[in-house]
Amino acid sequence: xxxxxxxxxxxxxxxxxxxxxxxxxxxxxxxxxxxxxxxxxxxxxxxxxxxxxxxxxxxxxxxxxxxxxxxxxxxxxxxxxxxxxxxxxxxxxxxxxxxxxxxxxxxxxxxxxxxxxxxxxxxxxxxxxxxxxxxxxxxxxxxxxxxxxxxxxxxxxxxxxxxxxxxxxxxxxxxxxxxxxxxxxxxxxxxxxxxxxxxxxxxxxxxxxxxxxxxxxxxxxxxxxxxxxxxxxxxxxxxxxxxxxxxxxxxxxxxxxxxxxxxxxxxxxxxxxxxxxxxxxxxxxxxxxxxxxxxxxxxxxxxxxxxxxxxxxxxxxxxxxxxxxxxxxxxxxxxxxxxxxxxxxxxxxxxxxxxxxxxxxxxxxxxxxxxxxxxxxxxxxxxxxxxxxxxxxxxxxxxxxxxxxxxxxxxxxxxxxxxxxxxxxxxxxxxxxxxxxxxxxxxxxxxxxxxxxxxxxxxxxxxxxxxxxxxxxxxxxxxxxxxxxxxx
Amino acid sequence: xxxxxxxxxxxxxxxxxxxxxxxxxxxxxxxxxxxxxxxxxxxxxxxxxxxxxxxxxxxxxxxxxxxxxxxxxxxxxxxxxxxxxxxxxxxxxxxxxxxxxxxxxxxxxxxxxxxxxxxxxxxxxxxxxxxxxxxxxxxxxxxxxxxxxxxxxxxxx
Numbered sequence: 248x249x250x251x252x253x254x255x256x257x258x259x260x261x262x263x264x265x266x267x268x269x270x271x272x273x274x275x276x277x278x279x280x281x282x283x284x285x286x287x288x289x290x291x292x293x294x295x296x297x298x299x300x301x302x303x304x305x306x307x308x309x310x311x312x313x314x315x316x317x318x319x320x321x322x323x324x325x326x327x328x329x330x331x332x333x334x335x336x337x338x339x340x341x342x343x344x345x346x347x348x349x350x351x352x353x354x355x356x357x358x359x360x361x362x363x364x365x366x367x368x369x370x371x372x373x374x375x376x377x378x379x380x381x382x383x384x385x386x387x388x389x390x391x392x393x394x395x396x397x398x399x400x401x402x403x404x405x406x407x408x409x410x411x412x413x414x415x416x417x418x419x420x421x422x423x424x425x426x427x428x429x430x431x432x433x434x435x436x437x438x439x440x441x442x443x444x445x446x447x448x449x450x451x452x453x454x455x456x457x458x459x460x461x462x463x464x465x466x467x468x469x470x471x472x473x474x475x476x477x478x479x480x481x482x483x484x485x486x487x488x489x490x491x492x493x494x495x496x497x498x499x500x501x502x503x504x505x506x507x508x509x510x511x512x513x514x515x516x517x518x519x520x521x522x523x524x525x526x527x528x529x530x531x532x533x534x535x536x537x538x539x540x541x542x543x544x545x546x547x548x549x550x551x552x553x554x555x556x557x558x559x560x561x562x563x564x565x566x567x568x569x570x571x572x573x574x575x576x577x578x579x580x581x582x583x584x585x586x587x588x589x590x591x592x593x594x595x596x597x598x599x600x601x602x603x604x605x606x607x608x609x610x611x612x613x614x615x616x617x618x619x620x621x622x623x624x625x626x627x628x629x630x631x632x633x634x635x636x637x638x639x640x641x642x643x644x645x646x647x648x649x650x651x652x653x654x655x656x657x658x659x660x661x662x663x664x665x666x667x668x669x670x671x672x673x674x675x676x677x678x679x680x681x682x683x684x685x686x687x688x689x690x691x692x693x694x695x696x697x698x699x700x701x702x703x704x705x706x707x708x709x710x711x712x713x714x715x716x717x718x719x720x721x722x723x724x725x726x727x728x729x730x731x732x733x734x735x
Numbered sequence: 736x737x738x739x740x741x742x743x744x745x746x747x748x749x750x751x752x753x754x755x756x757x758x759x760x761x762x763x764x765x766x767x768x769x770x771x772x773x774x775x776x777x778x779x780x781x782x783x784x785x786x787x788x789x790x791x792x793x794x795x796x797x798x799x800x801x802x803x804x805x806x807x808x809x810x811x812x813x814x815x816x817x818x819x820x821x822x823x824x825x826x827x828x829x830x831x832x833x834x835x836x837x838x839x840x841x842x843x844x845x846x847x848x849x850x851x852x853x854x855x856x857x858x859x860x861x862x863x864x865x866x867x868x869x870x871x872x873x874x875x876x877x878x879x880x881x882x883x884x885x886x887x888x889x890x891x892x
């Protein structure tokens with residue numbers, strides 16, 4: 248049996264590794280997607296005042312600290328049994344909407360964009376944001392930088408800091424915003440709506456009007472029929488900050504919705520001997536292995552799953568795009584995983600529209616942004632939709648509010664099983680008996696997980712001493728016969 | 736010369752926090768010695784790629800302090816080199832796996848007309864224990880702290 252190793256995965260947060268095992272005939276027998284273990288975070292959080300935990304958890308990850316801060320803040324609210332005032336919720340969601348615009352923008356233009364704008368088989372040195380700017384125009388780069396700047400400005404105004412917000416505490420926020428700030432936020436949000444529309448039109452022109460890409464999206468290489476989850480409001484419209492988590496079966500049937508404190512009734516975790524990371528699955532359906540279908544409890548939590556698990560978008564322009572999305576595929580749910588990139592841009596537009604909605608709410612500048620907790624703290628769960636998937640924080644404390652136990656189910660962890668399945672399917676479709684394994688082929692295998700925007704080892708990096716991508720091909724005795732290394 | 740000194744890393748992930756410790760100590764010593772220079776700004780950050788580039792805008796010079804994992808030298812070994820000597824790899828603190836490398840990000844920034852320093856030095860400290868959550872440094876990396884602080888102070892001068 249031959250063995251191909253991709254280690255570590257290009258452009259993936261942390262040092263992931265894909266191993267592809269070939270059978271004697273040169274076809275893909277199996278694939279393993281492994282990630283390094285980060286040891287002891289939950290224990291690290293124990294013995295601390297619970298209000299400190301949202302500040303600590305946002306240090307887990309340098310990519311989505313805002314998501315950890317929000318989930319942590321909501322869990323701390325629940326621990327103290329305190330319901331923040333409406334203004335506090337509006338402000339938190341406003342910060343979160345601006346964060347979404349920033350995060351989704353970056354993913355599309357820096358990560359997804361190169362594969363589509365430059366092409367999956369373009370020279371590796373050009374498959375980055377510089378290549379995108381070179382091909383589409385300098386103006387694109389300016390817009391990306393502007394979107395990020397506006398997002399960071401809103402995060403700093405409400406969250407107190409540009410990168411790691413620190414203003415959410417049990418019962419609300421430590422500060423509000425002034426009318427002057429509100430006006431500035433509204434103006435930036437209106438720009439973000441135009442940018443969201445522009446991004447969708449760019450996707451339409453570059454991807455949807457290109458038959459090769461359309462065939463790739465609609466084909467079978469990147470398709471798995473799993474369950475889908477995502478947070479929705481009372482009208483079953485997508486909401487990133489608050490609501491219940493909707494669970495939809497591969498045939499589109501909604502099998503239920505769960506509140507944060509019910510997550511353990513729905514989600515269980517499978518342990519496999521070859522990896523440190525656990526595989527969450529739907530408890531009510533059960534673990535049947537790395538297979539799709541209605542009998543398998545494997546689910547995804549991504550922009551695509553959020554669209555599939557909802558009945559629509561809560562803002563008008565995003566709703567139009569949502570309808571166009573499902574008209575194009577002609578079915579719901581959409582199982583074609585590359586459609587995640589399109590779904591992400593629809594979410595970007597929604598986040599921008601929501602940003603303006605919240606910034607124009609009459610109560611947004613109220614000084615009633617905190618309710619002092621008065622009840623004895625016990626236990627609480629907070630859930631938000633992180634850009635990469637449903638994020639759950641669960642804290643237990645003693646009567647002083649000092650943590651005794653912490654459990655986190657992070658965005659990407661939800662997707663560990665489906666990512667593994669997508670990699671296997673792509674590898675089996677692309678690597679065939681007798682064919683030489685080329686870099687573009689391996690990039691197309693990587694595309695199978697890049698669409699999830701996986702974030703597996705938040706902020707663990709130190710400077711690299713190895714090449715970022717290593718492919719080792721082993722013969723049937725397990726001896727390496729060829730090693731390919733490359734930069735990107 | 737308007738200079739930014741940035742400690743990079745995750746302060747709660749063991750030796751990954753060495754960049755922060757060094758920069759915090761440099762700032763403290765300079766303050767104690769009343770050598771405060773308004774042209775020098777200190778920051779500690781857990782970022783990479785585009786976000787890191789955005790923090791460099793408007794400065795004439797930058798010094799970045801971070802952990803490095805080569806596996807080729809003992810923990811605590813200190814290296815100083817210009818950014819041009821750093822391979823343009825897509826992982827590590829100078830990159831973000833969710834956007835691009837610092838080198839690419841700088842090029843993007845410059846194309847957009849942003850003023851990004853051409854003089855960027857890196858002080859890298861060899862470290863392996865970066866996968867355990869802890870606020871403590873390992874003995875070998877902790878022992879390198881004074882020398883790393885001295886190195887950064889000399890670079891500032």
